[in-house]
Amino acid sequence: MKKSYVIKRILYSIFVFGIVMTLNFFIPRIGVEDPAERYYPPQGNMSDIEYEIIKQVTRQQYGFDVSTWQQYLNYLTGLMEGNLGTSFRSGSPAVTDLIVDRLPWTLVLSVSTLLIGLIAGILFGVIAAMKRGRWQDTTLLNASTIMVALPGFFIALILSFYLGFEFEIFPAYTDPNMVSNFDWSLSAIQTVAENAALPVLSMAVGSIIGYAQGTRNAVIAVTNEDFILTAKAKGLKQNTIRYKHTLRNSMLPIVTSLGMSISGLIGGQVVIEQIFNWNGMGTLFLEANNMNDYPLMMGIMLLLSGFTILAILITDLIYVLLDPRVTVGDKR
Amino acid sequence: MDKVLKLRNLKVVFPSGHGIIRAVEGVDLDIHQGESVALVGESGCGKSVTSQSVMKLIESPPAMTRVDTIEFLGNDIKDYSAKQMxxxxxxxxxxxxxxxxxxxxxxxxxxxxxDEMYIRHQGVSKKEAREYTIEALKLVGVPEPRSRAKxxxxxxSGGMRQRVLLAMAFACMPKLIIADEPTTALDVTIQAQVLNLLRSMQKRHEMSLLLVTHDLSVVSNLADTVYVMYSGKIVEKAPVKALFQAPHHPYTVGLLASVPKLSDTEKTFSQIPGTVPHPMKKPSGCYFHPRCKFATDKCKNTMPPLTTLSENREVRCYYPLNLKKEATA
Structure with missing residues (x-):
C-alpha cells in the first residue's frame, strides 16, 4: 500500500514537471515581439536591409529561425542534456553555466538561514508553548506581531547600518573578490562566513520567529487533544508525553511549511542579495530581467519549478513516515 | 468492604474572562472494593470534572481545585506531588x-x-511489553492480536479501538477504573459487547468502577450505587435498584421519565422543562427550582442540604417524592 503510494506520488510529480516545462517554454512566446528585436533593438544609423540581416543572423544563432514546434523539440532535447539554452548576454554563455556558478552562493545563504531558522525556531516555539502565557510566550507573540509589520529588507538595512557601518562587526558589503578568490582554504571559508553573516542574520530573524510561532501554535493545539489526556491518565512521565506524543504530532504542520519554503532556497532573496551585494540567484534573476535575457529567465524559472515540485514530493514522502493516516485515501 | 476511594468536599472552579464557572461544588464520593458507582447527569453538570479530579488530571491553572480529602486505598493523595501521581x-x-x-x-x-503502560509501570523491556500487550488484547477479545497491535x-473499527482502550486501562490491573462515557461513541450492538466485557473484567479482578455517564440503561446494567449530579452538586445517592424503583429527587424522576421505552405508545418524548442553568448564572436556592413543578418559596431562597433518608439513600430536596413507594417496595 505504501509502495504504491510512493510510486504514484513520483509519477504525479513527473507529470506536473512535464506541464511546467511546456508552459515555461510557451508562455514567453505568447505575444512577445520578435525575440531578435528584443536582443538587438533597431539603431538609427542602420538601413532596413542591414537590420534584417542582423536579425536573421541573430535568429539563426539562437535557434529562432525554425518553427515553434521544432524549437520546442530542440528545447526538450537540450533539457535532456542539461542544456538550458544560451544567454543573451555578451559572450553568449550557456544558461546552465551561469546558474551553476551562482547557485552555490545562494545555497550558502539559504541553507544556513533554513537550518538556523528551523532549529532555533522549533526550540523557541516549544519553550513558548510550555511557558504558555508567561513572559517567554508573550515575547514571542510580540516579536511575531512586529515581524509582520517589518519587511525583511528593513531588518537588513538596520543590521547593515548598525552591525556593518556603525560597529563594523561584520562586513556591510560583500567583498567583490570573495567568489574569485575562493579556493576551499580555511581563510577563504572564514571570509565567506563573515560576509554571509549579515544577510543570513537578516533572513534568519524572520525565519526563526515564523517557525517558532508555527511550532508554538501546533504544540498547543496538540496539547489540547484527547490523546494527550489519555497519555497523562496512563501515568507517563512528562518528558515521554512531550517527546513521544506531543512533538511528533506537532511536527506535521512544520513539515508542510518547510516544504513550501524550499523553492525560496533556490530562488534566492532578490532584495537581500542586492542590499549586501551578494552574487547569488536573486541577483542573476534581476540581471536577466533587466536585460530582457529570457533564455536565462526561462532557465531560472524551470529550475525553481523543478525544485518546488521536488520539495513537495519530498514533503509528501516525509509525511508518510510521520503520519500513517496519509496513505488511507490511497486504499480506496 | 474496604473503601477504595473516599472523596470529601471537592470543589473545582474555572475562572474565565466573564466570571467564575463553578463546575463542581462540594462533591462527596465513596467507592468500595469491587463496587461500581455511576455518576449520572446531563452534559455540563460537572461529572467529568469530578472523575478527572480523582486522578488529579484537571490542569491548574486554569482550574482551581479545593478538596478536603482524596483518600485512595487509605492514603490521602490530596497533597501528592505530580511525580507521585x-x-x-x-x-x-x-x-x-x-x-x-x-x-x-x-x-x-x-x-x-x-506497551507504554508496561514499560512505564512494570519496568519491562520493549519486547516483553509487547508480549504482555498481545495477552491484554487477547483478553479483551481482539482477534489476531499480534497483527492488530501493529x-x-x-x-x-470503533469497537476495536474501544477494546484497545480497555486493554490499556486493564493493563496493570488497577484497583479503580474510571470510565468516562465509555460507550457513547459506539453502535448499540458494540455498546453491549463493550459493557459486558467491562463488567466481566471488573468482577473477575474485583476492581472498583467509577462510571460517568448520562445513559441510564448503562447505569441499570452496570452500577451498584448511583450518584445523580445536577449543576455541580450531588442531588441524590441511592443503590441502583432503589433509585429506579423510587426516585426521590424531582430531577431524578424527570431523568428516568425521559428515557424512551419501547412500550410507549405516545408519540412525544417526556422531557424536563427548561434547560440546565448556565454555570455562571446559577439560580438562588435549589439549582433545580426553576424547572421543578413542586418548587415553593423555600426552594427559591435556600439550597436544601443533602439529607440521609435511610441507609445508602441521600437526597438534596425539601420535599422528596416517592417516599411511600420505597416503603412498600
Whole structure:
C-alpha cells in the first residue's frame, strides 16, 4: 500500500514537471515581439536591409529561425542534456553555466538561514508553548506581531547600518573578490562566513520567529487533544508525553511549511542579495530581467519549478513516515 | 468492604474572562472494593470534572481545585506531588475515555500505546511489553492480536479501538477504573459487547468502577450505587435498584421519565422543562427550582442540604417524592 503510494506520488510529480516545462517554454512566446528585436533593438544609423540581416543572423544563432514546434523539440532535447539554452548576454554563455556558478552562493545563504531558522525556531516555539502565557510566550507573540509589520529588507538595512557601518562587526558589503578568490582554504571559508553573516542574520530573524510561532501554535493545539489526556491518565512521565506524543504530532504542520519554503532556497532573496551585494540567484534573476535575457529567465524559472515540485514530493514522502493516516485515501 | 476511594468536599472552579464557572461544588464520593458507582447527569453538570479530579488530571491553572480529602486505598493523595501521581495513574487508577478515535495517538501503533503502560509501570523491556500487550488484547477479545497491535488507530473499527482502550486501562490491573462515557461513541450492538466485557473484567479482578455517564440503561446494567449530579452538586445517592424503583429527587424522576421505552405508545418524548442553568448564572436556592413543578418559596431562597433518608439513600430536596413507594417496595 505504501509502495504504491510512493510510486504514484513520483509519477504525479513527473507529470506536473512535464506541464511546467511546456508552459515555461510557451508562455514567453505568447505575444512577445520578435525575440531578435528584443536582443538587438533597431539603431538609427542602420538601413532596413542591414537590420534584417542582423536579425536573421541573430535568429539563426539562437535557434529562432525554425518553427515553434521544432524549437520546442530542440528545447526538450537540450533539457535532456542539461542544456538550458544560451544567454543573451555578451559572450553568449550557456544558461546552465551561469546558474551553476551562482547557485552555490545562494545555497550558502539559504541553507544556513533554513537550518538556523528551523532549529532555533522549533526550540523557541516549544519553550513558548510550555511557558504558555508567561513572559517567554508573550515575547514571542510580540516579536511575531512586529515581524509582520517589518519587511525583511528593513531588518537588513538596520543590521547593515548598525552591525556593518556603525560597529563594523561584520562586513556591510560583500567583498567583490570573495567568489574569485575562493579556493576551499580555511581563510577563504572564514571570509565567506563573515560576509554571509549579515544577510543570513537578516533572513534568519524572520525565519526563526515564523517557525517558532508555527511550532508554538501546533504544540498547543496538540496539547489540547484527547490523546494527550489519555497519555497523562496512563501515568507517563512528562518528558515521554512531550517527546513521544506531543512533538511528533506537532511536527506535521512544520513539515508542510518547510516544504513550501524550499523553492525560496533556490530562488534566492532578490532584495537581500542586492542590499549586501551578494552574487547569488536573486541577483542573476534581476540581471536577466533587466536585460530582457529570457533564455536565462526561462532557465531560472524551470529550475525553481523543478525544485518546488521536488520539495513537495519530498514533503509528501516525509509525511508518510510521520503520519500513517496519509496513505488511507490511497486504499480506496 | 474496604473503601477504595473516599472523596470529601471537592470543589473545582474555572475562572474565565466573564466570571467564575463553578463546575463542581462540594462533591462527596465513596467507592468500595469491587463496587461500581455511576455518576449520572446531563452534559455540563460537572461529572467529568469530578472523575478527572480523582486522578488529579484537571490542569491548574486554569482550574482551581479545593478538596478536603482524596483518600485512595487509605492514603490521602490530596497533597501528592505530580511525580507521585504519575506513579498512581495507570497503575492503580486508570481511565477509559469516551471517544477512542481521538483518545488514541493517531501516529503511534495501538500496540505501542499499550506497551507504554508496561514499560512505564512494570519496568519491562520493549519486547516483553509487547508480549504482555498481545495477552491484554487477547483478553479483551481482539482477534489476531499480534497483527492488530501493529495497526494504527485509524485502521481499526470503533469497537476495536474501544477494546484497545480497555486493554490499556486493564493493563496493570488497577484497583479503580474510571470510565468516562465509555460507550457513547459506539453502535448499540458494540455498546453491549463493550459493557459486558467491562463488567466481566471488573468482577473477575474485583476492581472498583467509577462510571460517568448520562445513559441510564448503562447505569441499570452496570452500577451498584448511583450518584445523580445536577449543576455541580450531588442531588441524590441511592443503590441502583432503589433509585429506579423510587426516585426521590424531582430531577431524578424527570431523568428516568425521559428515557424512551419501547412500550410507549405516545408519540412525544417526556422531557424536563427548561434547560440546565448556565454555570455562571446559577439560580438562588435549589439549582433545580426553576424547572421543578413542586418548587415553593423555600426552594427559591435556600439550597436544601443533602439529607440521609435511610441507609445508602441521600437526597438534596425539601420535599422528596416517592417516599411511600420505597416503603412498600
Amino acid at each position: 504519575q506513579d498512581i495513574r495507570g497503575k492503580d487508577i486508570s481511565m477509559i475515555f469516551q471517544d477512542a478515535m481521538t483518545s488514541l495517538n493517531p501516529v503511534m501503533t495501538c500496540g505501542k500505546q499499550i 495497526n494504527f488507530p485509524h485502521e481499526l
